[in-house]
Amino acid sequence: xxxxxxxxxxxxxxxxxxxxxxxxxxxxxxxxxxxxxxxxxxxxxxxxxxxxxxxxxxxxxxxxxxxxxxxxxxxxxxxxxxxxxxxxxxxxxxxxxxxxxxxxxxxxxxxxxxxxxxxxxxxxxxxxxxxxxxxxxxxxxxxxxxxxxxxxxxxxxxxxxxxxxxxxxxxxxxxxxxxxxxxxxxxxxxxxxxxxxxxxxxxxxxxxxxxxx
Amino acid sequence: xxxxxxxxxxxxxxxxxxxxxxxxxxxxxxxxxxxxxxxxxxxxxxxxxxxxxxxxxxxxxxxxxxxxxxxxxxxxxxxxxxxxxxxxxxxxxxxxxxxxxxxxxxxxxxxxxxxxxxxxxxxxxxxxxxxxxxxxxxxxxxxxxxxxxxxxxxxxxxxxxxxxxxxxxxxxxxxxxxxxxxxxxxxxxxxxxxxxxxxxxxxxxxxxxxxxxxxxxxxxxxxxxxxxxxxxxxxxxxxxxxxxxxxxxxxxxxxxxxxxxxxxxxxxxxxxxxxxxxxxxxxxxxxxxxxxxxxxxxxxxxxxxxxxxxxxxxxxxxxxxxxxxxxxxxxxxxx
Numbered sequence: 001x002x003x004x005x006x007x008x009x010x011x012x013x014x015x016x017x018x019x020x021x022x023x024x025x026x027x028x029x030x031x032x033x034x035x036x037x038x039x040x041x042x043x044x045x046x047x048x049x050x051x052x053x054x055x056x057x058x059x060x061x062x063x064x065x066x067x068x069x070x071x072x073x074x075x076x077x078x079x080x081x082x083x084x085x086x087x088x089x090x091x092x093x094x095x096x097x098x099x100x101x102x103x104x105x106x107x108x109x110x111x112x113x114x115x116x117x118x119x120x121x122x123x124x125x126x127x128x129x130x131x132x133x134x135x136x137x138x139x140x141x142x143x144x145x146x147x148x149x150x151x152x153x154x155x156x157x158x159x160x161x162x163x164x165x166x167x168x169x170x171x172x173x174x175x176x177x178x179x180x181x182x183x184x185x186x187x188x189x190x191x192x193x194x195x196x197x198x199x200x201x202x203x204x205x206x207x208x209x210x211x212x213x
Numbered sequence: 214x215x216x217x218x219x220x221x222x223x224x225x226x227x228x229x230x231x232x233x234x235x236x237x238x239x240x241x242x243x244x245x246x247x248x249x250x251x252x253x254x255x256x257x258x259x260x261x262x263x264x265x266x267x268x269x270x271x272x273x274x275x276x277x278x279x280x281x282x283x284x285x286x287x288x289x290x291x292x293x294x295x296x297x298x299x300x301x302x303x304x305x306x307x308x309x310x311x312x313x314x315x316x317x318x319x320x321x322x323x324x325x326x327x328x329x330x331x332x333x334x335x336x337x338x339x340x341x342x343x344x345x346x347x348x349x350x351x352x353x354x355x356x357x358x359x360x361x362x363x364x365x366x367x368x369x370x371x372x373x374x375x376x377x378x379x380x381x382x383x384x385x386x387x388x389x390x391x392x393x394x395x396x397x398x399x400x401x402x403x404x405x406x407x408x409x410x411x412x413x414x415x416x417x418x419x420x421x422x423x424x425x426x427x428x429x430x431x432x433x434x435x436x437x438x439x440x441x442x443x444x445x446x447x448x449x450x451x452x453x454x455x456x457x458x459x460x461x462x463x464x465x466x467x468x469x470x471x472x473x474x475x476x477x478x479x480x481x482x483x484x485x486x487x488x489x490x491x492x493x494x495x496x497x498x499x500x501x502x503x504x505x506x507x508x509x510x511x512x513x514x515x516x517x518x519x520x521x522x523x524x525x526x527x528x529x530x531x532x533x534x535x536x537x538x539x540x541x542x543x544x545x546x547x548x
Contacts, residue, residue: 046522108408113459115430118267124240124254126229129219129223140256142289
């Protein structure tokens with residue numbers, strides 16, 4: 001003998017269960033050529049787009065075609081509820097399976113929050129040991145103009161060349177416009193060869209000759 | 214008798230250097246020391262205000278901008294700074310006021326803190342769901358507020374993305390001005406998610422709660438996106454969603470974005486799909502803003518439900534351009 005207490009719908013099924021049941025209903029209506037509401041049409045888009053619902057779709061297809069074959073048979077009392085229960089069980093099993101294999105990757109790619117305050121275009125003014133000149137104050141007042149005039153070209157200290165043994169390398173000194181060697185961005189430093197092209201700001205240079213002396 | 218002007222300049226120089234290294238408390242101290250010797254430069258008051266802005270001390274920032282404006286009433290930089298800081302102050306104070314946090318911690322919470330002592334890093338909570346530590350220790354009331362903000366984040370962001378962590382979430386909050394804990398985070402970043410959530414602030418006291426909550430929401434979003442997409446999420450979508458969930462764009466940010474569009478410096482979507490740490494400072498700011506705008510428009514079009522569907526497709530290895538086409542009937546424009 002089984003004893004049970006009737007529980008409200010919200011306690012028995014989660015929002016996800018109800019949402020998935022609505023998708024089932026929409027799909028079933030579509031199979032039966034019934035008129036679909038706007039919401040049902042939108043739900044159907046989801047069932048097409050997500051492989052998550054394929055198993056449910058298969059179950060509904062199966063139930064639908066079986067029902068068509070046995071149309072003349074009157075379903076037994078409670079069969080409708082049992083089918084609904086079975087479908088819900090299939091959905092829940094699928095959810096559990098989904099949760100079980102949802103472990104985090106071992107090393108997630110680091111993702112950062114930027115500074116949530118302030119703005120880069122009004123950084124503090126670098127101070128020298130003497131008061132700023134009129135020109136420096138003007139540039140500080142109009143940072144947009146600095147970008148317009150400086151960013152496409154070379155900064156005063158843009159990059160450096162270093163020669164070690166037979167190899168010559170370029171080091172990007174962290175200016176606003178990056179340096180590229182043969183189309184590859186220089187992160188810190190990178191070697192250059194004869195024939196290489198490097199681009200800084202809007203200017204492209206070609207290495208013609210590296211003097212080995 | 215020392216040359217006071219040169220002494221002041223030396224302090225100001227030190228202050229600017231500290232600012233560039235994100236050592237805002239040291240920067241403020243140097244500006245204040247320099248101002249004892251020379252009070253004549255309006256740009257120094259404006260820069261001191263910017264350092265106060267970075268530690269979330271809005272009132273001090275605005276009062277020094279007032280002095281700067283008395284010395285130079287027409288300065289566009291100062292006026293722009295003033296408008297921005299007023300907006301930030303209003304936004305961050307408003308979200309905390311609207312959160313209606315409970316002020317008095319329950320006795321059980323105080324007992325937990327007393328049991329855990331005041332050593333550094335201070336362990337606040339360590340249960341199945343959350344492990345929270347702070348360095349250096351904070352006042353019990355601040356810790357109580359932070360715990361409430363984390364619970365709000367768990368519920369708010371979780372219900373938006375219909376996803377909740379199924380393992381213990383580890384959150385560490387450090388004050389870079391005082392903590393001796395070394396982090397690999399770049400100096401421009403205020404938070405990081407790499408399996409754990411690490412948040413940093415710089416201040417001589419307690420953190421600014423509105424700013425901290427924004428950071429928690431940003432990193433919490435990364436945690437859930439990582440879980441939902443199994444680490445397959447394109448960088449721009451991950452960062453754009455985190456920014457959108459963290460807070461709306463403020464008007465100065467919208468202006469920055471408009472300027473970038475006008476100058477033709479907006480990156481393409483393909484250009485955005487690289488780790489944001491690889492961008493230069495100005496490129497990175499634009500990349501965050503642009504990504505947030507794109508994701509926010511997707512949410513505006515079809516709601517968070519569509520975002521969950523999109524992530525489901527991404528998780529199943531559907532390329533982002535096809536996923537966008539399927540869900541939103543949109544094509545990626547390459548330029």
